[in-house]
Amino acid sequence: MPKLVDHDERRAQIIDALLRTAADTGLHAVTMRSVAVEAGISVRLVQYYFDTKEQLLLAAVNRLTTRMGERVRDRVRAVGPAPTPRDIVEAVLLEAVPTDEESRVFHLVHTEYAVLSVTDPALGGRDFLAAPDEMEGFLVGQLEAAQRSGATDPRLDARQEAAVLLAASAGLGLSVLLGQRTPEDAIAALRYHLGRLFPGS
Amino acid sequence: MPKLVDHDERRAQIIDALLRTAADTGLHAVTMRSVAVEAGISVRLVQYYFDTKEQLLLAAVNRLTTRMGERVRDRVRAVGPAPTPRDIVEAVLLEAVPTDEESRVFHLVHTEYAVLSVTDPALGGRDFLAAPDEMEGFLVGQLEAAQRSGATDPRLDARQEAAVLLAASAGLGLSVLLGQRTPEDAIAALRYHLGRLFPGS
């Protein structure tokens, strides 16, 4: 056999090719052939590492949700020392706004998968429900901490505020993907709203 | 020839069949055959009235955006006599939350088209940019009127508030489509936020 190959690495390389073609031509237009061409390998090899197209698509969505979680955690970790709840909330929400090309690819394909999951039973939607629920709980905790520390109005309903925050950042991120807004405008709107939630910061 | 047929009516009937199948199996899975079956006619007839699949898809997206505008205007007109800016804003935003089956079909397919327009040059995205921009301007006007009448804080930035409102209602509507939230919860979150914007109402 030729040089032994790291299967995980090969699979990641193929999945990245899928994400690029999906972001370029749409998830519906992804074929075994287009992925193979983008990855610079033969169709046979895509089959070899993923067997069937469905498994390839499933592997891609798994990688997508995994990376998404990592990105959010990276951002939270990247805020400076002694972060306030506002810093943390802002970091989490800004991840939804695509800025560089890589995040644009990720968010676009992620959105395509999310919409697809509504009608495709194979995607079950499970992955698209768990993450937001977890994030909403996390935001509620941060808001309640802010209320206890006096950074924000204790009369607010933390649960509703978290729901609105999450929806607004998702909506702003989507509008950037659709070309309705620049990333800068979306970030400004989000920061404006946070400024109202956390007066005096 | 057999009984003369109202072409516009026939085309509407076929487009409605397309919307139903798109909401059921996904826009990507729509075929001439599936539309014909859903409409209860032969494939040849779909060709007869739309010639090509691309024209059928274009006609459907046009009908979709037209109906969407009508629905918003209907809601605004349906609010009682002497409506306050808050009533009008609420009516506009609540349209984004799918409740009955018909609005669910409309919003789901509309979202599928919007995401598709990012990668499909034939859709150009033009239709998906004009409507939201117009709506945002309308909301800014209502918020400024509310500020002048003292219904809301004059220090608010009406433009940013409108952007956040629109994004939040789009995000909440999307979360309902994805099955993350019930329509009732989405409406409650929206009303909660409006309650903060318009204190004492």
Next chain:
DNA sequence: GATTTGATGGTATGTTTGTACCATAAAAAC
């Protein structure tokens, strides 16, 4: 050194798709 096995290429096949083509009945036009 012989043999097994992992990584790859190429090709064949059955299915589905959009669309073009052929046909026909029946109402309208003359």
Next chain:
DNA sequence: GTTTTTATGGTACAAACATACCATCAAATC
């Protein structure tokens, strides 16, 4: 009453797709 139109059905066809199959070469194993 003949001759156009109009609305419809059925079918044929080329392209694209996912996938199964056949083949090969080279590293590892013994």
